[in-house]
Amino acid sequence: MRASCPLPRAETERVLLGHGSGGQLTAELLDELIVAELGDGEALQDAAIVELGSTSVVFSTDSFVVTPRLFPGGDIGKLAVHGTVNDLAMRGARPVALALAYVLEEGLPLAELRAVTASVAAAASACGVRVVTGDTKVVDRGAADGIYITTTGIGARLPGAGPSATRGAPGDVVIVSGPIGAHGTAILCARGDLGFEADIRSDTRPLHDLVAAMIAACGRDIHALRDPTRGGLASALNELASASGVGIEIVDARVPVPVPVAAACDLLGLDPLHVANEGCLVALVAATAAECTLAAMRSVPAGAQSRIIGRVTEGPAGRVTARTLVGASRIVDMLVGEQLPRIC
Numbered sequence: 001m002r003a004s005c006p007l008p009r010a011e012t013e014r015v016l017l018g019h020g021s022g023g024q025l026t027a028e029l030l031d032e033l034i035v036a037e038l039g040d041g042e043a044l045q046d047a048a049i050v051e052l053g054s055t056s057v058v059f060s061t062d063s064f065v066v067t068p069r070l071f072p073g074g075d076i077g078k079l080a081v082h083g084t085v086n087d088l089a090m091r092g093a094r095p096v097a098l099a100l101a102y103v104l105e106e107g108l109p110l111a112e113l114r115a116v117t118a119s120v121a122a123a124a125s126a127c128g129v130r131v132v133t134g135d136t137k138v139v140d141r142g143a144a145d146g147i148y149i150t151t152t153g154i155g156a157r158l159p160g161a162g163p164s165a166t167r168g169a170p171g172d173v174v175i176v177s178g179p180i181g182a183h184g185t186a187i188l189c190a191r192g193d194l195g196f197e198a199d200i201r202s203d204t205r206p207l208h209d210l211v212a213a214m215i216a217a218c219g220r221d222i223h224a225l226r227d228p229t230r231g232g233l234a235s236a237l238n239e240l241a242s243a244s245g246v247g248i249e250i251v252d253a254r255v256p257v258p259v260p261v262a263a264a265c266d267l268l269g270l271d272p273l274h275v276a277n278e279g280c281l282v283a284l285v286a287a288t289a290a291e292c293t294l295a296a297m298r299s300v301p302a303g304a305q306s307r308i309i310g311r312v313t314e315g316p317a318g319r320v321t322a323r324t325l326v327g328a329s330r331i332v333d334m335l336v337g338e339q340l341p342r343i344c
Helices: 024-038 076-089 110-127 184-192 208-221 232-244 259-268 288-296
Strands: 047-053 053-066 093-105 130-139 147-156 174-175 222-226 248-250 282-284 307-313 319-323 329-331
Touching: 047 288, 053 093, 076 093, 076 110, 076 147, 076 208, 093 110, 093 208, 110 130, 110 147, 130 319, 174 288, 184 259, 208 282, 208 288, 232 248, 232 282, 232 319, 282 288, 288 307
Parallel strands: 093 130, 248 319
Antiparallel strands: 047 053, 053 147, 093 147, 174 282, 174 307, 222 282, 248 307, 319 329
C-alpha cells in the first residue's frame, strides 16, 4: 500500500477568525449564508440607500472590536465614529446622525469607559454629526474584551451624487486618496509582541469632506467609492471589480506605501495591499474627469496625496491584476484567511 499525505480538511461548519478578515472567507460567509438568507445584495455595499417617500436616506452600521483599544493615532471610540461616517460617505452622503451601542465587560474601569465616550463625542463633534440614540449592555467577566462598540449612521445624499459599487466602467481611472497600510501596521506594533518598534500611526480620519469636494466638482463622474478597511486595498478592488463586472489593473510602483509601513510588512511577510486602512478611499472615476477629481481631492487635507494607480478594463470580470516593476503582471487576490485579527 502506498502512503499518501491527505490534504487538510476544510472547516465548513464553524465560524473561523478568517471569516472576519474582509477577504475571501468573509466574502464566502456573506454570499453563501448571510446575503443568501436576507436576499438583498445592497448589503454588500458600504451603506444602503433607503427610500422614505420622496426622500433618500443613506444608512449604515458597523461594529468595532479592535485590540488594543488605544493605539497610535486613535482609539476605539474615534474609530467607531470615523468608520460609520466613512461608510456613509462612500455612497455620496453627508452624515447626519449616529446611534451608539456599547457591550461592556464586567470589570472594565469606568475611567476607560469615560475616556472612550469622550473620544466618541469629540470625533462626532468634529464630523458635525450628533449621537442621538443608543444602547448599553454588560456581559460577564471574560465574555467580551473590555468594550465592543456598534455605531449606526444615517446620512443625506449629496446633490448630484451617484457612487455605487456597481457603476465601475471600462476606461475609468483608479484613484487612491493617500498612502495605504498605516492602520493595520500601527495596530500590530501597538500590541507590543512583535519584538520591534516602528513610528507608524493609524490613518483613522473622516472622509466625508473629501467625498463632498469630489462630488461638488465632478458629480456622477465619480462612479464608485470604497474605503479599504478590512482586507485592505486588494479586497476593496476585488469587491468593486466583481460588483461592476469589470477588470481592474493597477501599477505596483504607483501605489503609495509609506517607507515604515513597507519595512514592517517586509519584515512580517505581509502584502501592504492586504493591510487595513481607516483614512483613505479608492475611487473609480470617468477618465474624462480624472484631472478634475484629482484637483478637488488635493484641495482637501485628507486627499492631499491623491494619485492615479490604475485603470478599469473590460475584464475578465472580477479580476484584479498589478503590473510589477519588471513589467510582468500578477493577480491581486483577496486576502485568504486571517492576517491581522481585531484591527477594527
